[in-house]
């Protein structure tokens with residue numbers, strides 16, 4: 144069964160198709176979006192080995208000619224050099240504004256390709272075919288595209304919505320287990336930020352999602368996409384509620400920056416630690432019942448995610464260094480930071496009033 148979640152954005156609305164066997168029918172799904180039977184496909188080396196042949200065969204079946212660019216895997220690919228290479232390749236392929244570019248891969252390929260499509264001829268259509276769990280539940284949906292610079296992650300980018308998202312859960316069968324778990328952290332995020340019954344469902348069924356049970360996986364991806372679609376439809380440009388999707392990210396980004404993006408800490412792992420810290424900080428501030436933070440920590444740890452910086456060798460980073468990263472990441476006004484905190488599981492909120500001193504004191508005592 145294929146599930147459909149719609150991101151409702153007036154004339155830029157699009158569907159997210161979720162289920163098994165979608166890659167094998169990809170040609171039929173994309174055909175209606177094409178002005179001419181031609182696609183530029185961007186992927187990375189790992190995905191090219193594991194998933195590209197099925198996608199190309201499905202396009203061929205529908206008479207769609209594909210040109211493919213295979214990029215190196217990894218976060219470092221989201222840079223200016225690869226953006227130039229990709230943009231010039233697209234121009235060389237004579238991709239026009241009415242054509243479609245396909246991002247076949249995880250969040251790295253999706254973010255880079257989406258950004259290249261956003262700036263190619265001032266905006267070319269693109270299709271997301273996410274092949275990591277993180278990309279299926281988060282990065283392929285909502286139109287945030289970006290590259291990194293030495294100054295930080297995602298600092299150069301654009302909002303550019305895809306025309307279609309094809310989330311084939313079968314593609315996750317070749318994903319390394321650590322990447323599956325990292326994506327699972329983003330699924331838990333939706334429960335923690337706004338849907339307590341979903342968190343409770345994950346407590347019951349999360350292990351099946353991780354193990355690759357088709358029904359559990361489709362349910363988790365669909366509920367996550369629906370949660371994100373609702374938030375994006377209400378606040379596409381993150382003027383307000385979309386910032387809830389950053390639960391755990393302020394703490395997490397600081398640890399990622401400290402880890403130097405060297406693979407020690409994956410983004411989803413950083414988010415897992417960051418969500419526990421956000422809940423525990425909320426408890427410290429008297430906002431959240433202690434048992435909710437304990438419950439979130441217990442579930443994330445039980446499935447095998449890191450929940451403390453020490454779990455990834457980052458336990459001794461001084462508190463003020465972490466706060467310095469956070470100040471870089473988020474706006475600080477008069478010594479106060481913007482944060483996503485929680486009144487409990489399923490009830491996150493945005494506050495622009497966290498004192499840096501309270502944060503330092505939390506981070507210092509947390510590790511004693």
Ligand code: NAD
Pocket residue numbers: 187188189190193194216217218221248249250251252254274275276277278281282283284285286287288296297314315316317318319322325410
């Ligand atoms: P990724 O794209 O680097 O993929 C992880 C690894 O899995 C890579 O080595 C990749 O080659 C490999 N891989 C992908 N699919 C595979 C498959 N089916 N089989 C085998 N190997 C496969 O990482 P990610 O976790 O998907 O994405 C992380 C990126 O997403 C970060 O750059 C982050 O900033 C971005 N992101 C963006 C948004 C957004 O809203 N745009 C949201 C969250 C994260």
Ligand code: GLY
Pocket residue numbers: 281284285287381385388389
């Ligand atoms: N991943 C955060 C967002 O899409 O807004």
